[in-house]
Amino acid sequence: xxxxxxxxxxxxxxxxxxxxxxxxxxxxxxxxxxxxxxxxxxxxxxxxxxxxxxxxxxxxxxxxxxxxxxxxxxxxxxxxxxxxxxxxxxxxxxxxxxxxxxxxxxxxxxxxxxxxxxxxxxxxxxxxxxxxxxxxxxxxxxxxxxxxxxxxxxxxxxxxxxxxxxxxxxxxxxxxxxxxxxxxxxxxxxxxxxxxxxxxxxxxxxxxxxxxxxxxxxxxxxxxxxxxxxxxxxxxxxxxxxxxxxxxxxxxxxxxxxxxxxxxxxxxxxxxxxxxxxxxxxxxx
Amino acid sequence: xxxxxxxxxxxxxxxxxxxxxxxxxxxxxxxxxxxxxxxxxxxxxxxxxxxxxxxxxxxxxxxxxxxxxxxxxxxxxxxxxxxxxxxxxxxxxxxxxxxxxxxxxxxxxxxxxxxxxxxxxxxxxxxxxxxxxxxxxxxxxxxxxxxxxxxxxxxxxxxxxxxxxxxxxxxxxxxxxxxxxxxxxxxxxxxxxxxxxxxxxxxxxxxxxxxxxxxxxxxxxxxxxxxxxxxxxxxxxxxxxxxxxxxxxxxxxxxxxxxxxxxxxxxxxxxxxxxxxxxxxxxxxxxxxxxxxxxxxxxxxxxxxxxxxxxxxxxxxxxxxxxxxxxxxxxxxxxxxxxxxxxxxxxxxxxxxxxxxxxxxxxxxxxxxxxxxxxxxxxxxxxxxxxxxxxxxxxxxxxxxxxxxxxxxxxxxxxxxxxxxxxxxxxxxxxxxxxxxx
Numbered sequence: 001x002x003x004x005x006x007x008x009x010x011x012x013x014x015x016x017x018x019x020x021x022x023x024x025x026x027x028x029x030x031x032x033x034x035x036x037x038x039x040x041x042x043x044x045x046x047x048x049x050x051x052x053x054x055x056x057x058x059x060x061x062x063x064x065x066x067x068x069x070x071x072x073x074x075x076x077x078x079x080x081x082x083x084x085x086x087x088x089x090x091x092x093x094x095x096x097x098x099x100x101x102x103x104x105x106x107x108x109x110x111x112x113x114x115x116x117x118x119x120x121x122x123x124x125x126x127x128x129x130x131x132x133x134x135x136x137x138x139x140x141x142x143x144x145x146x147x148x149x150x151x152x153x154x155x156x157x158x159x160x161x162x163x164x165x166x167x168x169x170x171x172x173x174x175x176x177x178x179x180x181x182x183x184x185x186x187x188x189x190x191x192x193x194x195x196x197x198x199x200x201x202x203x204x205x206x207x208x209x210x211x212x213x214x215x216x217x218x219x220x221x222x223x224x225x226x227x228x229x230x231x232x233x234x235x236x237x238x239x240x241x242x243x244x245x246x247x248x249x250x251x252x253x254x255x256x257x258x259x260x261x262x263x264x265x266x267x268x269x270x271x272x273x274x275x276x277x278x279x280x281x282x283x284x285x
Numbered sequence: 286x287x288x289x290x291x292x293x294x295x296x297x298x299x300x301x302x303x304x305x306x307x308x309x310x311x312x313x314x315x316x317x318x319x320x321x322x323x324x325x326x327x328x329x330x331x332x333x334x335x336x337x338x339x340x341x342x343x344x345x346x347x348x349x350x351x352x353x354x355x356x357x358x359x360x361x362x363x364x365x366x367x368x369x370x371x372x373x374x375x376x377x378x379x380x381x382x383x384x385x386x387x388x389x390x391x392x393x394x395x396x397x398x399x400x401x402x403x404x405x406x407x408x409x410x411x412x413x414x415x416x417x418x419x420x421x422x423x424x425x426x427x428x429x430x431x432x433x434x435x436x437x438x439x440x441x442x443x444x445x446x447x448x449x450x451x452x453x454x455x456x457x458x459x460x461x462x463x464x465x466x467x468x469x470x471x472x473x474x475x476x477x478x479x480x481x482x483x484x485x486x487x488x489x490x491x492x493x494x495x496x497x498x499x500x501x502x503x504x505x506x507x508x509x510x511x512x513x514x515x516x517x518x519x520x521x522x523x524x525x526x527x528x529x530x531x532x533x534x535x536x537x538x539x540x541x542x543x544x545x546x547x548x549x550x551x552x553x554x555x556x557x558x559x560x561x562x563x564x565x566x567x568x569x570x571x572x573x574x575x576x577x578x579x580x581x582x583x584x585x586x587x588x589x590x591x592x593x594x595x596x597x598x599x600x601x602x603x604x605x606x607x608x609x610x611x612x613x614x615x616x617x618x619x620x621x622x623x624x625x626x627x628x629x630x631x632x633x634x635x636x637x638x639x640x641x642x643x644x645x646x647x648x649x650x651x652x653x654x655x656x657x658x659x660x661x662x663x664x665x666x667x668x669x670x671x672x673x674x675x676x677x678x679x680x681x682x683x684x685x686x687x688x689x690x691x692x693x694x695x696x697x698x699x700x701x702x703x704x705x706x707x708x709x710x711x712x713x714x715x716x717x718x719x720x721x722x723x
Contacts, residue, residue: 003548003578003616011545013499054549054620055499 006083009046011076012057014069017049020059021098023067030064034071043069046078048092057081061092105174106148110141116173127165135159144189146179153193191220199223248277256280289352294324297392298350302327304422305429307346310338316347318380324350328383343383346429347375351391358394358411365389365411372398373405382723386429390414397425399585401436402721406585407624424622435468435559436721438566439584439626443609444601445571447590448634450478451692451702453568457523458512458701459713463722465563467523468507472551472580473570477528483510484699485527492529493537497545501554512704521704524562539575549620552583564721573609581613584626588720589669590634593647602631603654606669607662629720630672636685648681684719686712 023030037043047069048061059066060082069077082088093099103116114137121128139159151170155163161170181190184202191199199219203210208222248256256276260268263283268276294314302312307327316326326344328337337344349372351357355364372387376398387398387405393415397408408428412421438456440449450473457469471479477487491506503526511522531537555565569580581587587610591598606628617625637643651670658666673680686692691709695702702709 003582003612005543005548009544010547011497015499055547 005051005081007081009078009080012049012079014074014077016055016057017047017066017077017079018052018056018058019066020061020063021093023063023098025064025067030067030071033064033068037068037072037074039073041072041074043074043078046080048082048096049079050082050084050089060089061096061098063096063098100172102175103173104177105140105151106146106177106179108174110137113137113140120169120173127169128161131160131166136161142189144187144193145176147181147190147193148176149178150176186224186226188220188224191223245277245281248280289354290350291352293350293352293390293392297390298325298348301390301392301422302348305346305426310336313338313341313344316341316344318375318378321375321378323347323375326384344381345383346386346388347372347381347384348388348390349375351389353391353393355391357389357391357396358413360411369396369398376400376405377403377723379723385432388425395421395425397428399433401585402723403718404436404586404629404721406627409622410618410624433559435555435562435565437555437559437583437585438564438588439569439580439586440566440588440590441569441577441581441605442589442591442598442601443571443573443577443605444591444595444598447571447592447595447598448686449571449590450476450482450568451696452588452590452634452686453566454479454482454701455692455703455709455713456717457564457566458521458703459710459717460564461512461521461523462703462710463714463717466561468526468555468558468562468565469523470526470551470555470565470567470580471528472567472576474528474530474532474576475570477530477533479568480525480527482696482699482701483525485510485525487528487530490529490531490537492526493531493542493546496550496554500557501550502557503554504558507558512700514704543575546579548579548582548616551579552621555583578613581610581626582617587626587628589628589631591631592634593636593641593643596650599631599647599650599654602669603658603666606666607658607664628669630669630684632684632686632716632719634686635688636683637688684716686716 043065045062045065047059047063047065049057050060052058057079066077082092090099094101101116101119103112105113108116114133117128117133117136120126121133136159139157140154143153143157145153151167151174152163154161154167154170161167181194184206185191194202196214196216196219199216200210200214203219203223206223206226208226210222211218214222251259253273253276256273257268257271259280260276260283263280265279265283268279271279298314299309299312302325303309305327307329311330312325312327314325316323325348326337326341326346327348328343328345330336349368351364351368355368356362357365357368359365360369368389372389375381376384376387377400381400385400387400389396389398394411394413395409396411398405399408409425414421440453442449450471453469457467460467469479471477471487473479474487474492480487485508488506495501495503495506506526508525508527509522510525511520513520532542551567559565567580567583569577571577587605589602589605591602610626610628614625614627617623655665655667655670658664667674671681671683673682689702689706689709689712691706692702695705695709698705703713704710
């Protein structure tokens with residue numbers, strides 16, 4: 001049996017508890033609840049506190065209950081003592097819905113982005129009315145958001161958000177933990193983000209020959225497809241000599257037809273996959 | 286005195302004592318007691334004629350100074366053990382009766398000790414002075430400016446039937462016959478034996494109410510027990526805080542108690558009356574649950590009775606020393622910034638005559654417990670069983686209360702044996718001089 005009171009429900013004197021983050025609940029709701037509770041009542045939903053010092057506590061969750069207890073004039077309040085780790089405070093505030101949920105846009109999955117946007121759209125008086133959620137989600141998902149320093153690039157995604165109040169609204173739920181931009185990259189999405197000067201520097205570093213006065217689109221084209229990395233067409237989609245049924249099964253119809261063409265087979269233009277597999281298996285045997 | 290110590294002496298000691306509130310005329314370096322020399326002694330000057338530097342009488346505080354190379358950062362370091370032993374020896378010296386505090390320092394770390402009779406117990410852990418010198422000086426100063434009168438002793442063993450209640454009562458009675466002010470706290474509501482032995486009915490809810498209030502104060506619910514011996518002139522008396530029957534029979538279960546009474550409440554309540562008593566004794570229940578935990582937490586020292594014919598009582602005594610008391614210490618350090626309770630050597634209750642063959646078995650069992658503790662906890666607890674054992678000298682002598690028919694008989698008469706029978710009183714007085722009285 002441990003000695004500490006962490007994790008226990010305890011009846012603490014109201015004077016020993018300092019308020020934490022004030023509640024945003026409307027006075028009307030607090031009044032209603034405090035009338036129900038009364039000065040002698042028991043707050044069945046406890047206030048969550050942490051210990052600040054000897055006989056000193058601070059509210060870290062359910063600050064609404066604390067406000068009601070204050071209004072009702074309770075001498076003693078039922079509390080649960082939480083430990084003092086910062087993550088405990090975060091967990092408590094998330095569970096008590098006292099913290100604005102936020103999504104890391106640098107790493108979020110498509111579903112997380114969709115969910116965050118849906119939440120924003122359903123807020124009363126949202127400035128995002130009228131945007132097409134599906135397009136915003138698609139644009140955001142494919143954008144190079146892991147490198148964004150702020151949310152401004154969203155305005156350039158042509159998804160109906162052009163800055164102003166709409167962008168502000170997105171800031172409520174999204175935050176970023178940007179990665180450094182790599183010195184050399186072939187990622188078109190990234191190259192598009194950079195200035196012409198930066199692109200020239202990058203080309204110089206790689207020793208790529210440039211035309212006189214290149215435009216940005218020239219630069220992007222060259223850098224995204226550097227000469228030494230030009231893939232050989234043959235090696236682009238190597239079609240192995242396969243006749244193992246399982247391996248053929250794993251290929252799609254286009255690949256199977258390409259293989260048939262290589263082997264000089266004919267008459268398969270209307271074939272479906274099972275027929276193709278039969279044909280190829282027979283051809284190699 | 287080595288070179289490092291000289292440096293600390295020159296640059297630190299006087300300034301440090303000044304900061305603790307002693308002027309240059311109120312301290313004496315190289316204070317002599319018999320053939321021993323303490324690095325520093327200090328005392329406030331009471332009158333204009335009484336200058337401590339000149340009179341060198343009634344020292345109040347001793348300070349033992351070590352060089353910066355001597356590691357005093359933890360009690361487990363050998364230099365700290367040596368230095369602490371030295372300081373305790375100075376403080377326990379018969380000529381140091383007036384000393385109440387001891388300071389151990391090497392200008393990097395400092396630890397404060399308190400003396401009460403023969404007992405010297407640490408009040409703080411080894412505090413690092415680096416970067417927070419001001420705050421630590423302030424803390425130590427506030428402690429030594431307000432001396433505490435009472436020593437709070439909890440009598441604990443999580444084995445039942447070793448005579449905890451009998452011990453508490455008879456120690457209280459013996460102290461009362463020596464004109465000491467004593468409060469006994471019956472903190473075992475499940476049995477409330479202590480009140481029964483005195484024919485006093487338990488309280489009903491008042492203890493719970495007192496402990497669950499914001500500033501617990503037990504004054505209103507303390508009972509005075511008086512005993513008039515038919516052949517003696519004066520009356521003996523001591524105070525009792527009786528058990529609370531509501532905590533067992535009433536509607537207050539352990540859960541409710543835990544929810545409404547803070548862990549620190551008993552300590553707080555006793556601190557509020559600690560200047561009215563010389564000794565406060567707490568009788569705790571035989572387990573490691575809520576009441577005994579609070580009783581151990583509240584103590585300065587823990588007295589552990591055991592029995593020679595009960596192996597479990599010996600094993601449990603070791604468990605208290607190795608596990609439970611360190612737990613309570615850690616919690617006191619965390620909660621109140623104090624060192625917490627220390628264990629005193631175990632004493633044999635109902636001990637047989639020294640030649641009894643049962644004692645051979647008992648010593649074997651004790652040796653096994655000591656070896657096991659060395660293996661598991663890397664700790665030598667020989668001292669707690671054999672306090673007179675010194676390196677290089679085997680001494681199996683233990684502190685004992687011998688078997689006396691009178692002690693049991695007195696229980697049936699609802700009188701503490703130490704009040705009714707002289708031999709019993711002598712035995713307990715002997716125990717008190719071993720542990721507490723100087």
